[in-house]
Amino acid sequence: AQKITQTQPGMFVQEKEAVTLDCTYDTSDPSYGLFWYKQPSSGEMIFLIYQGSYDQQNATEGRYSLNFQKARKSANLVISASQLGDSAMYFCAMREKGKGGKLIFGQGTELSVKP
Amino acid sequence: NAGVTQTPKFRVLKTGQSMTLLCAQDMNHEYMYWYRQDPGMGLRLIHYSVGEGTTAKGEVPDGYNVSRLKKQNFLLGLESAAPSQTSVYFCASSYRTDEQYFGPGTRLTVT
Numbered sequence: 001a002q003k004i005t006q007t008q009p010g011m012f013v014q015e016k017e018a019v020t021l022d023c024t025y026d027t028s029d030p031s032y033g034l035f036w037y038k039q040p041s042s043g044e045m046i047f048l049i050y051q052g053s054y055d056q057q058n059a060t061e062g063r064y065s066l067n068f069q070k071a072r073k074s075a076n077l078v079i080s081a082s083q084l085g086d087s088a089m090y091f092c093a094m095r096e097k098g099k100g101g102k103l104i105f106g107q108g109t110e111l112s113v114k115p
Numbered sequence: 116n117a118g119v120t121q122t123p124k125f126r127v128l129k130t131g132q133s134m135t136l137l138c139a140q141d142m143n144h145e146y147m148y149w150y151r152q153d154p155g156m157g158l159r160l161i162h163y164s165v166g167e168g169t170t171a172k173g174e175v176p177d178g179y180n181v182s183r184l185k186k187q188n189f190l191l192g193l194e195s196a197a198p199s200q201t202s203v204y205f206c207a208s209s210y211r212t213d214e215q216y217f218g219p220g221t222r223l224t225v226t
Contacts, residue, residue, distance in 0.1 A: 107155070
């Protein structure tokens with residue numbers, strides 16, 4: 001069965017430094033997509049970045065990049081030059097092909113950026 | 116362009132009462148979803164719809180019903196609320212299997 005695991009319940013990072021949030025997944029489907037969402041304390045879910053299983057290059061969106069290691073089934077989020085506004089919960093999610101776009105979410109990592 | 120909106124934002128119910136949560140999107144998305152989020156957990160899918168007039172069960176469908184009579188609306192119903200349904204409910208929509216856009220959430224408490 002498909003599963004997403006985020007093993008870091010909480011992380012701290014100093015402002016302006018880079019941080020990596022871990023995500024591993026389990027699926028038997030060769031076609032899938034991986035997403036990262038940010039949930040600030042206000043509660044909304046904000047889409048950050050997407051990686052397709054057949055994409056040759058790691059996805060990047062501004063200060064966000066996805067370190068995709070297919071053989072290890074990992075899809076870590078890297079945030080460069082952390083800002084105070086990056087403090088939030090971060091969720092990794094997976095979508096399998098043919099499942100109506102359904103997302104399976106991990107339990108999340110709470111990131112705190114220190115000034 | 117309001118994106119995805121949810122009504123109401125907050126609600127308190129007594130055990131056994133019923134209610135309907137409304138989700139509306141103005142992005143002409145085919146796919147819509149209802150999730151719940153409990154403390155310390157990620158989102159879990161309740162029901163979803165891949166088009167007007169179609170619905171399907173997600174991971175935790177028990178105690179909920181849904182309807183998609185219009186493309187832009189997706190309703191989530193609780194026929195007989197239970198304390199276990201205390202949660203934050205999120206609606207989302209997507210253009211097929213692209214990234215999902217989420218509403219602001221509805222905080223529901225069942226006493």
